[in-house]
Amino acid sequence: MTHKLDRRPILRMNGIGNEILVLDLRGSDIVLEPQEARAIARQPGLKFDQLMVLHDPRGEGADAAMRIYNIDGSLSAACGNGTRCVAYALARNGGPERLLLETDAGPVRSRREAETVFTIDMGRPRLAAREIPLSRDVADTTAVMVEPKVQGAPNFFCAVNMGNPHAVFFVPDAAAVDLETLGPALERHPLFPERANISFAQLLTGETILLRVWERGTGVTRACGSAACATVVAAARTGRAGRKAVVKLPGGDLAIAWGEDDHVLMTGPVEFEFETELDASMFEECAA
Numbered sequence: 001m002t003h004k005l006d007r008r009p010i011l012r013m014n015g016i017g018n019e020i021l022v023l024d025l026r027g028s029d030i031v032l033e034p035q036e037a038r039a040i041a042r043q044p045g046l047k048f049d050q051l052m053v054l055h056d057p058r059g060e061g062a063d064a065a066m067r068i069y070n071i072d073g074s075l076s077a078a079c080g081n082g083t084r085c086v087a088y089a090l091a092r093n094g095g096p097e098r099l100l101l102e103t104d105a106g107p108v109r110s111r112r113e114a115e116t117v118f119t120i121d122m123g124r125p126r127l128a129a130r131e132i133p134l135s136r137d138v139a140d141t142t143a144v145m146v147e148p149k150v151q152g153a154p155n156f157f158c159a160v161n162m163g164n165p166h167a168v169f170f171v172p173d174a175a176a177v178d179l180e181t182l183g184p185a186l187e188r189h190p191l192f193p194e195r196a197n198i199s200f201a202q203l204l205t206g207e208t209i210l211l212r213v214w215e216r217g218t219g220v221t222r223a224c225g226s227a228a229c230a231t232v233v234a235a236a237r238t239g240r241a242g243r244k245a246v247v248k249l250p251g252g253d254l255a256i257a258w259g260e261d262d263h264v265l266m267t268g269p270v271e272f273e274f275e276t277e278l279d280a281s282m283f284e285e286c287a288a
């Protein structure tokens with residue numbers, strides 16, 4: 001059996017525990033189907049939170065266009081931790097240390113700070129109800145009421161779109177939140193026509209925030225970069241913290257800064273795990 005992805009190299013990495021695969025399809029016209037992404041995730045050692053697929057860019061000056069798959073095969077227009085992994089993947093072996101990457105949410109820039117530390121300009125947060133998107137036209141997205149209510153969930157959240165939709169719930173004790181129950185119930189709440197990433201944030205100081213995230217299309221993860229950005233934006237908008245904070249996730253820390261130019265910068269490390277090759281046999285079930 002042959003397959004369009006046979007013998008394609010794939011990198012396994014993580015961004016503070018967010019499990020990432022990087023597949024570079026530049027120079028080809030191959031587009032990955034959702035069932036093919038799910039088939040890759042089923043292979044031993046290749047389970048991922050996000051699969052970052054690189055394509056030829058459409059615009060002048062860009063290094064690549066990114067398609068970002070969740071483990072359920074759905075697409076996201078943003079992934080902060082995955083973008084740092086892509087930045088490392090292209091910088092290693094003497095590649096460029098600064099990148100311009102195209103996403104469905106707009107251009108994203110990366111800059112290498114140290115061997116395995118990268119800053120990503122995640123762009124401007126979008127804050128209007130239709131931009132999140134929310135199914136109700138809410139004037140104030142800093143305190144959106146959960147209606148219908150979800151048992152055990154706080155009544156209000158702050159909504160932020162960082163290229164993907166986020167609901168941030170501020171809670172007194174993030175560790176006490178039943179993420180496995182509340183996450184899926186809130187991700188698919190009727191308020192979110194495109195579903196949402198669900199975060200529970202606990203203020204430790206005015207500059208330090210503890211965060212646990214249920215990711216849309218993936219579930220509980222050890223880290224979510226765009227959620228960390230959304231949380232700092234939410235904390236600053238509601239006067240809970242300043243525009244710069246360290247966000248502490250189960251997998252590690254991210255430094256987030258919401259600049260006066262409205263762009264959100266995220267800085268953090270990546271870890272390279274291994275490189276392997278895809279194999280036609282991985283996709284047998286997809287063909288059936």
Ligand SMILES: N[C@@H](CCC[C@H](N)C(=O)O)C(=O)O
Nearest residue numbers: 076079080081164224225226
């Ligand atoms: N892990 C990512 C965000 C992943 C995308 C998300 N599941 C979605 O569907 O929006 C990050 O580091 O930002």
